[in-house]
Amino acid sequence: MGILEVKGVNKRFGGLQALGDVNLSVAENSVHAIIGPNGAGKSTLLNCLVGKLIPDTGSVMFDGQSVLGRSPHEINQMGISRVFQTPEIFGDLSVMENMMIPCFAKRDGSFEMKAFSPTLGEKDIVEHAEEVLVDMNMADKRNMNAASLSRGDKRRLEIGMCLAQNPRLLLLDEPTAGMARADTNNTIDLLKQIKDERDITIAIIEHDMHVVFSLAERITVLAQGTPLVEETPENIKGHPKVREAYLGEAQV
Amino acid sequence: MLGLNKNDMRLLLIVAAMVALAPIILNPFPESSAMAQFNAGYPDLMQRFVIFGIFAIGFNILFGLTGYLSFGHAAFLGAGSYAGMWMLKLLSINVIPAIIFSTFIAGLISLAIGWISLRRSGIYFSILTLAFAQMAFSLAASVLTPITGGETGLQTNLNDPRVLPSFLGGGASDGGNIPKPSLFGMEMTASFKLPVAGWEWTFNWGYYVCGVIMLVAFYVAIRVFRSPFGLMLRAVKSNQQRMSYTGLNTRPYMLACFVISGMYAGLAGGLMAAMDPQVGAERMQWTASGEVVLMTILGGIGTLIGPVLGAGLIKYFENIFSKINSSLLHEWFAFLPDGLEDFIVAIIYPFIGKGWHLTLGLMFMAVIIFLPGGLVELGQRIARRFGKGRTANATGETKPAE
Ligand SMILES: Nc1ncnc2c1ncn2[C@@H]1O[C@H](COP(=O)(O)OP(=O)(O)OP(=O)(O)O)[C@@H](O)[C@H]1O
Ligand SMILES: [Mg+2]
DSSP: OEEEEEEEEEEEEEEEEEEEEEEEEEOOEEEEEOOOOOOOHHHHHHHHHOOOOOOOOOEEEEETEEEOOOOOOHHHTTTTTEEOOOOOOTTTHHHHHOOOHHHHHHOSSSSSOOOOOOGGGGGHHHHHHHHHHTTOOOOGGSBGGGGSEEEEHHHHHHHHHHTOOOOSEEEEETTTTTTTTHHHHHHHHHHHHHHHHOOOOOEEESOOOOHHHHHHHHEEEEEEEEEEEEEEEHTTTTHHHHHTTTTTTTTT | OOOOHHHHHHHHHHHHHHHHHHHHHHHOTTTTGGGGGOOOSSSHHHHHHHHHHHHHHHHHHHHHHHHHOOOOHHHHHHHOOOOHHHHHHHHHHHHHHHHHHHHHHHHHHHHHHHHHHTTTTTHHHHHHHHHOOOOOHHHTTTHHHHHTTTTTTOEEEEEEEEOOGGTTTSSSSSSOOOEEEEEEEEEEOOOOEEEEEEEEEEHHHHHHHHHHHHHHHHHHHHHHSSHHHHHHHHHHHOOOOHHHHOOOHHHHHHHHHHHHHHHHHHHHHHHHHHHHHOOOOOGGGGHHHHHHHHHHHHEEEEEEEEHHHHHHHHHHHHHHHOOOOOHHHHHHTTTHHHHHHHHHHHHHHHGGGHHHHHHHHHHHHHHHOOOOOOOOOOOOOHHHHHHHHHHHHTOOOOOOOO
């Protein structure tokens, strides 16, 4: 039994079958990659896991509990954090403030009325945020407006914000897209390190096969909303069905 | 000090000094001079400055931090006034119960209105608040007449019960007259006039009561802005989606913010009743809601001091600028040849007196287009200019207060 169990999930957008009978089991403390061509339904699948979309049919269980019908903040509080395909950060706030918000959410839960005490007086929160910024190699940017960061930095900030919550399941939607090679490698190293140090399960969507093969223990190939194969990285290279799905794409 | 950082403390002290010295600062022209009519240092107007300052500070906690634009805050202002009037009629002529009850009632009403309006965001939220406020206005003018006095409104009377013992402000009459709102015997209208050379300064008790309350309200607002709660509200404005996926429930944050903001409006309404014990339904009209939006934008959305400045500016225009009339203009330009005098007066005339709205409108447009940060941004730009000139003298610190 995996920590995440997706069973028989279907999702239609009008006439388009975005997800067709998806079954997926992600083992606890593993890294599971989901790959597939553009429009395969990868992001749609993540949307069904975090409460952004509700599947038409099927079930999604996290650690034995259904996530369906729960609102996004409740699902996050269960221990699922997500990095989006286009970075979702607080553009009007400073990098440091961006980092403090998930720290508050982790410590105080989904609502806490602290309207009269200074934010900077919350020493443990400040320290925690500072630590993650150092881990992400972003400490020197702490006072910058998050909107003014480069695309790669925005993404690293978002990854850091998710890691700050110490989630049990981390969902990454193309986390290295838009990053320079060096930052991509740093991110791979960071994720490897996090995985060694913590009890964390990672599901990652990625087009960059270097990232996929560096991290993943299992790989699911999704095409036209349906999983084609699920295999280890060694067995997936040269798999005929994968070639078929990526027809014309030479990467695999 | 007081849990504020150095810059915020300095800002608070500056505002405190301005409030304390307003009767002097606002009367820069000697009584006998032609400019004396531009003096704004009389009690009525100064009270209005600080009361609308409170209203705008509270509005800005909602609009400035979360970006939710309410067009219904007049409902809370009006509800605060009615609630305050009832305390002055039933309980005591002392203003304390009145303003406490005003704030409380406005809090309850904003809880109800916020509960529903906050189901939507953006323009739909604005429309919902507007609809509620117009509903409140119509109800106050008609169905709720037993509570609101309908068209005639509420005022203090000789046959009001005022049940508290007289040392707490009870009693229907004060030697045959309607008692005037007071704070433990000190009447709000009590003034002390101090003539100095050609000037005359009026220190009014009611103004100082309002001023101190505004300072407390301002202080609380600074604390809210700097708190984790304030941070969450700014996060709501920046990216609600990220907030939800970070495990934060935006609804209670928004509702709490809306209620706090409504309570500020109620407090302002209560003070209005306490300074001038009468209220009619027009206080709830949508124009009053619009006014506080203008104040906040003119002063600087999301800044601490901006709304207070905006409130002052608009009230100044409404009360002083509007008094200039054509005969006065002719007096001013009398030194010009007749034809030219008439011509200039004809050009300026539409912008003054009753035309003050036109001037205000033009100013508002200019601010939106050239100074989206309002008066505060203007101040910052000027400070930066000066700063540049001064850097030659190696004075580094030019960081303007918010
Ligand atoms: N909210 C929506 N409404 C309608 N159609 C949608 C919606 N979201 C996704 N789709 C469609 O569903 C299909 C799958 O989209 P999805 O974003 O899941 O693909 P993906 O695998 O993440 O692709 P990519 O690699 O380009 O990110 C696409 O055809 C897309 O246009
Ligand atoms: Mg996608």
